[in-house]
Amino acid sequence: MLLSQIRTAQGGLAVVAREGTEAYEVRGASSVYDLAMHCATTGERLVDRIAALGLDAAVDLEKLYAEGRMLPPLTHPDPAHLHLTGTGLTHLGSASARNAMHAKSEDESDSMKMFRLGVEGGKPANGGAGVQPEWFYKGTGAALVAPGGPLVSPGFAEDGSEEPEIAGLYVIGPDGTPFRLGFALANEFSDHVMEKQNYLYLAHSKLRPASVGPELLIGELPEHVEGTSRILRDGGTVFEKPFLSGEANMSHSIANLEHHHFKYEIFRQPGDVHLHMFGTATLSFAEGIETRPGDMFEIVAPQFGLPLRNTLTGGPETRPEPRTTVRAL
Structure with missing residues (x-):
């Protein structure tokens, strides 16, 4: 359903x-x-x-x-109680694009080390906790964009590119237990040029809006998910590539990724909502595509119903944002 x-x-x-x-x-x-x-x-x-x-x-x-009337499939009455988070380097093949961004002169980059740890220990056979993944925070419900809505890149951004992913959708029960409703398509929109400058800018690069939906697949994630990620521009397609997800294509199990998110008590606050994105191995940025305002991102996978579409707006082409001033009380 x-x-x-x-x-x-x-x-x-x-x-x-x-x-x-x-x-x-x-x-x-x-x-x-x-x-x-x-x-x-x-x-x-x-x-x-x-x-x-x-x-x-x-x-x-x-x-x-x-008509612009689709909403994200799970929201919270108070956006401050909705958390957008994610994990990276979780999919087979995901290390190649990241490693190219962060290659070092020594034998193995930090990205490749993290990926290898996941391959070796991300799916523990005994049902216990495996190796922890890379993790990042994207924001609250204020950063959640409806399907069909604009993904706004700030004026100080250096890039705004898609990341086609699957997200798990959760509520926290009255006793602090996480409950998963199911899974949905997600665009984990990021600033890859900023991230490429230095791996320690990853946290900055992820503080961008994200879109989830339009439809939520109730139940378990299929073992194999195969979809398509596209960028449409001026009536044509400038990028189109398959993306794979599901545990058959991942170096971590869903249970392991969930454990390492919800093990933190701060993420088990009764009544909160979590939209947690599980990563991807497919990026237009890795193919040398430079996005432009007006580009439409389209992410589709048959199991998840309607495609997720969002249009890029803003970015470095717009007037740079003024310096933020903090006033003393």
Whole structure:
């Protein structure tokens, strides 16, 4: 089952469920967050809760998408309680692009060392904790962009490029237990030129908006996910390449990545939402593509329903942002 959120004609929020091509509003569901927190509190499965509520009117998701009424499939009433985070160097082949950015004169770059550690210990056979991955923070819900919305690159940025990924969507239950709703497409938008200058700029390069959705796949992540990442410009395609995900294509298990995120108590605060991105091995930047304002990023994988589309705006071509001034109280 796929789950999504839409903005109604009256300005409210509705939840939509679909299996196959037919999509219907979920009766009485005010948000996916409320559905998830009910299930986290009562122990009811999400699909059972939806079945108990029942379905209302059919909706045309593609039409709503074109009208700009699709929302991220999971949001929080207070954006400060939604966390955008991610892990890198988690996919087979992901080290090559990163290593090229951070190659050193010695035998092995830090990126390649991190990748090798993941290959050797990212999928522990005994079910325990494996080696920890690279981890980064992207921001709060203030940085979450709806499907179809603009990915705004700040004036001080040196690049704004896509990263086609799969994200896990979670709520934290009343007792601090993380609950996963499922998975969705994500564009982990980053500044790769800044990162390339020095690996220690990685944290800066990730403090950019991200987009997730449009639809949430309830349940487990398929072992093999194969999708396509494109950049569309002036009616043509300037970049198109397959991307792979799922544990069959990863050096870490999903369980290991989840453990090393939620092991921190600060990320187990009751009621919070987490959208955690699991990495990629496919980057247009690694192919020498320079993005431009107006470019449309399109990420699609059949299991996840509608494509994730966002347009690049802003960036270094715009007027540089003025220096931020801090005032003393």
